[in-house]
Amino acid sequence: MNAIIAKRVDSGTPDTSEIIDLARAAGYTVVGEVTQTRTEDPALGMGEGKVEELAVLTAETDVEAVIFDNRLDPYQTYNLGQKLPTGVEVIDRFTLILDIFGQRAQTRKAQLQVELAELRYELPRAEAKTSLAKREERPGFMGLGEYDESREQDIKKQISNIRDELERIEKTEEHRRQQRRESGFDLVALAGYTNAGKSTLMRQLAADLDVDENEELHPDLDSTAESEDRLFTTLGTTTRKMEARRRDVLLTDTVGFISDLPHWLVESFKSTLDQVYRADLILLVVDVSDPVEEIREKLVTSHDTLYERNEAPIVTVLNKIDKVDAEELDEKRAALSALAPNPVAVSGQDGENVDALIDRIDADLPDWKHERLVLPMTEETMSVVSWIHDNAQVNDVNYGDDDVLVDFEARPTVVEQSRSKASDLSPAAESA
Ligand SMILES: Nc1nc2c(ncn2[C@@H]2O[C@H](COP(=O)(O)OP(=O)(O)OP(=O)(O)O)[C@@H](O)[C@H]2O)c(=O)[nH]1
Ligand SMILES: [Mg+2]
Structure with missing residues (x-):
């Protein structure tokens, strides 16, 4: 499928590299581009002359689509379609991204x-169509002929059905996360822009898939985390056990961020990113071979997104150090020091310095807490003791006449849970 890229910017020079990558990711071959620096034209987005130029080029090069790296409103989309040769699709940045997501979506979710x-x-x-047609300002707008209010109702109904189903899936996933935490796993998530190298790092960090007794508990453990040099390689979520030092760690790889996504699109993928938002520690991966300004922008946006929803510590990973020399790395590290005070620089491809990253993960995971619980002796007591055994490092268990003292260390959330289990035993349970 051939496509032409079109892009308008208010000022400066239009940069089409990212939209070309996106077009490639969607399966298009880019055969030309038309760019313009000027204010937005309300009717066409670009200036009328430019659109003529675009129409000529489109006709000459025999393309299926013109991809605009701009937000097009419904009127502009329609008007552009009228100006271009028949059969040429008008695609904007967001429909393009949706297109990619649609092609790659594999799970029900x-x-x-x-x-x-x-x-x-x-x-x-x-x-817009409904209200336009109602006012009869532009009958047959967008070639739809008779307006149909029921379409609008239909969309609303479908949205609500999908939300319900997604909610059910999310509940199941939340339950699974909870089970994992209860079995003593720390959850570490990879975050960062698309193409930063998250999946490549995942493969370095994750243990060879051992199909163990947890298989049933973790149906989404996956042996393959793909990586490819194109945008949005990963859409779903993959979780694997990590080779950590003293902790049992599950590492999750998921969809990458991209700049300038409209709110509704981010919202739609919110639950995929839940794995990141609920993690105990986040590895924020950046491609250190990007220009430093770009890295800075990406870090700022990522921080905004992550801190809004999670208090987990963030470890910044400067990835792809094999692509820059020592001097450049030092310069970038210094330039980014305010945003990433203590980053770990690695090459996910060569595995260089990945050991240091594992040490950092271990060091920065929230500390285990020491706890001494006195449990009253009831019929349920032994099941609580065995739950603590399953989920914590038990130092000592002392059986008294009518109580049991358990001394253990565990993740903060496990300590919380054991306290609440203890207090459920009887009103007499207390923390020693
Ligand atoms: N030179 C070099 N290339 C790397 C490194 N890490 C990853 N890459 C390459 O960068 C590209 C993207 O890597 P991925 O691991 O797929 O990136 P990702 O962050 O998972 O991307 P999405 O799944 O799209 O979000 C691939 O071509 C990798 O081979 C590295 O350390 N050095
Ligand atoms: Mg990936």
């Missing part, structure tokens, strides 16, 4: 998320 995003994209357009 990913498919639902894509559907949700598509419907949310369509809704304001359907509303």
Whole structure:
């Protein structure tokens, strides 16, 4: 499929490298581009002359689509379609991203998320059509002929159904996370922009997949975390056991961020990112071979997104050090020191310095807590003691006449849970 890229910026020079990567990721071959620096034209987005130029180029090069790296409103999309040769699709940045997501969505959840995003994209357009047609200002707007208010209702209904189903899936996942925590796992998540190298690092950090007794507990443990030099290679979520030092760690790889995503699209994929937002520690991966300004911007945006939802410590990983020399690395490290005070620089590809990263993960995971619990002797007491054995490092158990003292160390959340289990035993239970 051939496509032409079109991009307008208010000022400065238009940079089309990212949109070209996105187009490639969606399966297009980019055969040309038309760019312009000027203020937005309300009717066409670009200036009329530029659109003429675009139409000529489109006709000459025989393309299926024109991909705009701009936000197009429904009117602009329609008007552009009228100006271009028939059969040429007008695609904007967001439909393109949705297209990629749609092609890659493999799980039920990913498919639902894509559907949700598509419907949310369509809704304001359907509303616009309805209201336009109602006022009879532009009958047959967008070639739809008779306006159909039921389409709008239909979209709303579908959105609500999908939300319900996603909610059910999320509940199951939350339950699974909870089980993992209860079995003593710390959850570490990889976050960062698409193509930063998250999946490559995942393969370095994760233990060879051992199909163990946890298999049933972790149905999404996956032996393959793909990586490819194109955007949005990973859409779903992969969780694997990590080779850590003293902790049992599960590492999760998931979808990458991308700049300038509209709110509704981010929202639609919110639950995929839940794995990141609920983690005990986040590895924020950046491609250190990017220009330093770009890294800075990506870090700022990532921090905004992550800190809004999670208090977990963030370890910044400067990845792809094999692509920069020592001097450049030092310069970038210094330039980014305010945003990433103590980053770990690695090459996920060569495995260079990955050991140091594992040490950091171990050091920065929230500390285990020491606890001494006195449990009253009831029928349930022994099951609580055995739960603590399963989930904590038990130092000592002392059986008294009518109580049991358990001395142990565990993750903060396990300590919390054991306290609440203890207090459920009887009102007399107390923390010693
Ligand atoms: N030179 C070099 N290339 C790397 C390194 N790590 C990853 N890459 C390459 O960068 C590209 C993207 O890597 P991925 O691991 O797929 O990136 P990702 O962050 O998972 O990307 P998404 O799944 O799209 O979010 C691939 O071509 C990798 O081979 C590295 O340390 N050095
Ligand atoms: Mg990936």
